[in-house]
Amino acid sequence: MSLFRIFDIAGSGMSAQSLRLNATASNIANAESVSSSIDKTYRARHPIFATVMNEFQFDEEGATGGVQIQGIVESQAPLHQEYQPDHPMADEQGYVYFPNVSIVEEMANMIAASRSYQSNVEVMNASKQMLIHTLNLGQ
Amino acid sequence: MKLDDAFGIHGQALMLRSERARLLAGNLANADTPGYKAVDIDFDRVLQNALDGKTALRITHAAHIVAGSGFGVGAETLYRVPYQPSIDGNTVDTQMEQAAFAQNALGYEASLRFLNSRISGLIQAIRGE
Numbered sequence: 041m042s043l044f045r046i047f048d049i050a051g052s053g054m055s056a057q058s059l060r061l062n063a064t065a066s067n068i069a070n071a072e073s074v075s076s077s078i079d080k081t082y083r084a085r086h087p088i089f090a091t092v093m094n095e096f097q098f099d100e101e102g103a104t105g106g107v108q109i110q111g112i113v114e115s116q117a118p119l120h121q122e123y124q125p126d127h128p129m130a131d132e133q134g135y136v137y138f139p140n141v142s143i144v145e146e147m148a149n150m151i152a153a154s155r156s157y158q159s160n161v162e163v164m165n166a167s168k169q170m171l172i173h174t175l176n177l178g179q
Numbered sequence: 180m181k182l183d184d185a186f187g188i189h190g191q192a193l194m195l196r197s198e199r200a201r202l203l204a205g206n207l208a209n210a211d212t213p214g215y216k217a218v219d220i221d222f223d224r225v226l227q228n229a230l231d232g233k234t235a236l237r238i239t240h241a242a243h244i245v246a247g248s249g250f251g252v253g254a255e256t257l258y259r260v261p262y263q264p265s266i267d268g269n270t271v272d273t274q275m276e277q278a279a280f281a282q283n284a285l286g287y288e289a290s291l292r293f294l295n296s297r298i299s300g301l302i303q304a305i306r307g308e
Contacts, residue, residue: 042201049201053208060211089212091205107208156210159273163204166284170200173291174193178298 043174046167052092052106053160059109060087060153064146071141076129082139084115084146115140186297189290191229195222196287202256203280206271213267217259217276222283225255 063085075081092105117140125134202218209215261270 043197045201046204049204049208053210056208057211089209091209091212091215105205107212152211156207156273159207159210159277162277163207163280166280167200167204170197170284170287173288177291177294 043167043171047164049106050160050164050167052108054157054164056087056089056107056109057153057157057160060089061150061157063087063112064150064153067139067141067146068143068150070139071143071146073139074127074129074136076131076136078119078137081119081137082141083119084117084139084141085112086115086149087112117142185301186294188226188230189294189297192226192290193287193294195220195226195229196283196290199283200280200287203276203283206259206276207273207280209269210271210273210276211269213269215269215271217261217271218256219259219279220255221257222286228255 067084070082073082088110089107090110092108119140120138121135122138123134124130124136127136129136199220199222202220206215206217206219209217259270259272262272262275264270
């Protein structure tokens with residue numbers, strides 16, 4: 041019965057989107073985390089989504105599956121550096137380093153993630169209703 | 180009257196509807212996956228094939244065993260043609276998929292309702308009330 045599969049698929053979508061939301065929260069929270077060296081500065085993190093192939097794709101029933109997080113990559117955009125010699129975290133040249141988090145991008149990401157999460161929840165609710173009605177068949 | 184035939188098209192329609200729901204749920208779950216291609220089935224055609232017995236395996240030898248009533252949806256799965264191509268290669272249009280999912284769920288409920296009334300009709304006939 042493929043209706044049961046929908047719970048796995050929508051669940052995988054929800055968990056992927058919530059991880060994306062997590063990464064966004066972490067990025068926004070650390071948007072102003074200064075550091076005194078380039079290496080130690082926080083960098084924006086983004087998850088990489090991929091379709092789950094092995095579990096669903098090649099079975100006899102069908103062609104599509106859920107989604108999984110393949111990994112989390114750090115953004116390679118240049119860091120912001122500011123000349124603030126009075127800052128306690130400043131290096132010898134008087135520079136502090138700010139993360140390469142783009143707040144605008146993160147806000148857009150956040151909205152997209154929460155919308156996708158909602159649509160997965162709706163899918164799950166709808167298929168739950170379908171299943172309940174099927175179980176009540178003939179009563 | 181054979182009891183198998185009593186439910187007509189609706190049993191197969193339900194199976195096919197739930198398969199389609201699964202495909203559409205996969206599309207919605209992968210709405211943000213780069214390179215994912217949205218899939219769907221041509222419901223009318225697959226149902227017609229199922230009714231014609233085209234997807235069922237024919238028994239042509241005494242040693243053959245009866246296969247399950249699978250629809251073979253895998254072979255019938257088609258890729259959607261996107262209205263708006265996106266730069267990451269994803270062809271899921273969330274709004275369209277949601278609309279298709281809702282329509283499919285309604286079709287499922289409709290089949291269920293038909294089945295329910297058929298069952299209550301049969302029960303009434305059996306009881307002779």
